Amino acid sequence: MDQLWQMAVAWYSTRLDPESRRPDASEIRGIFERIGLEGDFWDPQADTFRAS
Amino acid sequence: MTTDLDTRIKLAVYRGAAERGILPRAEEVASDVSVKVQHVRDSYARLAQRRLLVLEPDGLTIRMAPPFSGVPTDHRVRSGGIAYFANCAWDALAIPAALHRPGDIDSRCGQSGTPLHLEVGLNGPGPSSWLFHVSVPAAQWWPDIVYT
Numbered sequence: 001m002d003q004l005w006q007m008a009v010a011w012y013s014t015r016l017d018p019e020s021r022r023p024d025a026s027e028i029r030g031i032f033e034r035i036g037l038e039g040d041f042w043d044p045q046a047d048t049f050r051a052s
Numbered sequence: 053m054t055t056d057l058d059t060r061i062k063l064a065v066y067r068g069a070a071e072r073g074i075l076p077r078a079e080e081v082a083s084d085v086s087v088k089v090q091h092v093r094d095s096y097a098r099l100a101q102r103r104l105l106v107l108e109p110d111g112l113t114i115r116m117a118p119p120f121s122g123v124p125t126d127h128r129v130r131s132g133g134i135a136y137f138a139n140c141a142w143d144a145l146a147i148p149a150a151l152h153r154p155g156d157i158d159s160r161c162g163q164s165g166t167p168l169h170l171e172v173g174l175n176g177p178g179p180s181s182w183l184f185h186v187s188v189p190a191a192q193w194w195p196d197i198v199y200t
Binding site: 001002003004005007008009011012013015016018019020021022028032040041042043044045046 | 059062066067102103104118119141142143145146147148149150151152172176177179180182183184186189190191193
């Protein structure tokens with residue numbers, strides 16, 4: 001749950017701000033790595049899963 | 053110019069959701085931003101491309117403005133006297149995070165169906181043994197984000 005909270009904050013804590021945007025792929029990868037989520041499953045561009 | 057308009061419309065959607073607990077209708081957004089509904093439709097399409105909105109097929113009804121849901125879900129959040137629907141368990145935590153307010157979450161265990169209640173403070177939820185299960189790899193989240 002602590003990881004989930006950290007994901008929620010990293011992704012959405014600025015969502016009501018004018019400059020807010022969805023994190024790009026490299027930022028997403030960085031968010032996951034910082035909270036210990038690594039490997040192809042958590043890679044937003046992993047070829048293994050044929051990213052769109 | 054479309055960037056400025058998109059920002060104004062995005063804020064009208066998100067701040068409208070934050071203030072009322074429901075996603076505003078396109079007509080309300082158009083009135084709020086002082087543009088025609090067609091301009092809202094065009095902007096919604098661009099915001100959807102940027103993965104800030106998920107639209108219904110009519111292009112004017114918002115299904116998701118993550119973390120807010122445009123339809124009732126099993127993930128209910130109450131904060132500041134306002135009730136919200138979240139798209140998933142992650143978004144249920146994300147609503148207090150986006151609002152920068154404490155919240156109360158009523159949800160349901162995805163495995164057993166057991167009702168769950170969680171209090172979320174400004175620094176997150178208290179200790180629990182709950183697990184958040186992710187079954188779809190990150191690279192495949194968006195092609196069917198409603199399922200994800």
